[in-house]
Amino acid sequence: MTSNSYDVIVAGVGAMGSAACWHLAQRGLRVLGLERFDLGHGMGSSHGLTRIIRLAYFEGSKYVPIVQRAHELWQKTGEQAGLKLLHVTGSLDLAPAGSGQVESSLQSCLDHGLEHEQLDGQEIARRFPGFSLPSGHIGLWQPGGGFVASEKAIFAHVGLAQSRGAEIRTNEPMLDWSPTADGGVTVRTARGTYSAGRLVITSGGWITDAVPALARTVTTVRQAIGWFTTRKPELYREGVFPVFILTVEEGNFYGFPLYEHPGFKLGGPHFGREPMDPREDDRTPSPRQVELIRACLARYLPDAAGEPLTLKGCLYSVTPDEDFIIDSVPGVPQAVFASCCSGHGFKFASAIGEILADLSDSGRSRFDLAPFSLARFAA
Template sequence: MTLNPPSRENFDVIIVGVGAMGSAALDALANRGAKVLGIEQFSIAHDRGSSHGGSRIIRQSYFEHPDYVPWLKRAYELWEQLDSWWEEPIMHITGGLYMGPSASPTFAGSLLAAELHHLPHKVLSSSDVHQRFPQFHPGHDDTALFEEIAGWVVPEETIRAQVARAQLRGAELKTGIEVQNITCHPHEVQVHCSDGATYRADQIILSPGAWASHFLADLNFPMKVERQVMYWFDPTDLQEHFESSPVYVHESPAGEQIYGFPANSEGAKVAFFRKGTLTQPDTLIRDVCATEIQAMRQRLAETIPTLSEGKLRQAKACMYTTTADENFIIGRHPTQHRILLACGFSGHGFKFVPVVGEVLADMISSNSDDCGVTLFDPRRFSEVQAATDH
């Protein structure tokens, strides 16, 4: 597969950043016959941003907010289509287990979403969980929601598949090239690149992940880039239960969440959710220190002791780009109508990848101003700032 074919100078759409969301938009727009160019500063499916590590949870009983659920239902349909088309497995359904105190967001929020949207689910007591999944030792007062349709997807294969399908549909791609500047003109947008070329388009999509603030500094969006760490441990016992495990989230009484996946040949992957440190994408510390590893072992000792005591196989850093309200930014640039924004996915965006691509393509095709979900409207931050200024 050729990643840098000859490019035309003028396009209907240019996508800046061909990671998860950018590759989805590239695919969706190419499917509609648009002349589309994707520009990526690294290679395709690289490990420098937020979309690596071999697995991302997918689920529908969404504790973050029930308004996400319709998008998740559509995302599942699109995941299934992509999985059946691609040469490597992408989608794995394992069931999902969301554990915590009965009033915790992890349990109560999942239950609310499931009930509002009539999603199949089961409520389990702490003893029910341990009996069915003996690797887990939730707190005595914990409650859990089990969702059969949950599972995980492979981020790297997702991106490769979307790019490959987009190219088969006529999309063009430039990799290893940085976008240095974007200028808006009355009838076009110009994208000036590190290779000396200037590419022109009617509209552009900004999906640069952790580099979003580099392009949006003038908007002063309340976004922060956080360093997060993923860990892979070998269980000391109950190997077969770890291999057949559902994906899971556990919230402690103090509100600290961890999540994890079934074990495979690389070990059982676990991570904290929202326990990161502030960073910048170009200076991310990739080495993981002993103190961080010990903190994870201590947290696992409370709930998954046979994993806590196991051998650490590897640990990797990645990044979240988190907004002040932890909701996405999807919509038109507040002052430049030819620019669409897709950023600030706040550590929980990957499960939406194909539907975000579809929505962005819809917005391009219809020239609409918003994505239809108020939670994601970029203007919400402009309105907050205006109110603060007055």
């Protein structure tokens, strides 16, 4: 075996790719992780300190077994790495009664026996005085929800993978790849050509470059997040304030308790679709999205609606049905990919890394991945 030869190459060492590197390396495989930028950079989908993890899943019950596994793995991986990755704060879905979001989350709790409570407007105001919600809003409280420390999670996965011999090369994007006659792959970068038995593609917002078969299905959109001066930080501390998803007439927003930043973090509008080309260098948040975030704070979280302290732009890929695609490249079973996108993928990364390692090893997963196949868009 030459030094340019590996069992598996992972293209893209962000949320999903770092987890895949760890799960592959801990199986004793020779792993090369290639990353376009620095580790933990601010150009993709995973920066900004925190990502929500919810077990009550309005996006569909099919996600719950995977997010339950992810929850376990975040806890375990944090312990292995000596870092606190998972913060259990409880999660709240907040929406007008009858609009579907709270009802779908409730259904996923009932389907999977998850602990939960339905809250009316008065109870929400009593427990969480940081909110000032319109009458008619209801809530679903799920005590197992919380957040994952996002950059820390990538660092943890990479550190663990390196401790089992994985090589991680940053600022070295995969330029192209091709299958070989012996059932492996060749990967080319500006620094060299590498061969491997298998390829795992986790290049996030850039995935259509490596998997052109996704080009008609996956698009990349711009998102904004901000941290704002809070007048009453005591209302928004971790321990008294949960993570939440709030649907209001301005859109769908998500927020966090205070964490490693003096400001209150709010992002959204979650389903806003401003297309962007990831090759652009500019990550300035869209003024329209920042305006909507500030309007949401002013109306519904007035004690957290101070001046912006930090504003960031971010991107993620989206599919037409907002569901993930986890599959092999058509006609190339030795190349698997995950496009875990549409703005709700991070929480799953620990489990998706394991799923990709399983698919790469055996072509199978213990989870039902049929809802996430590329073939569903074939018609």
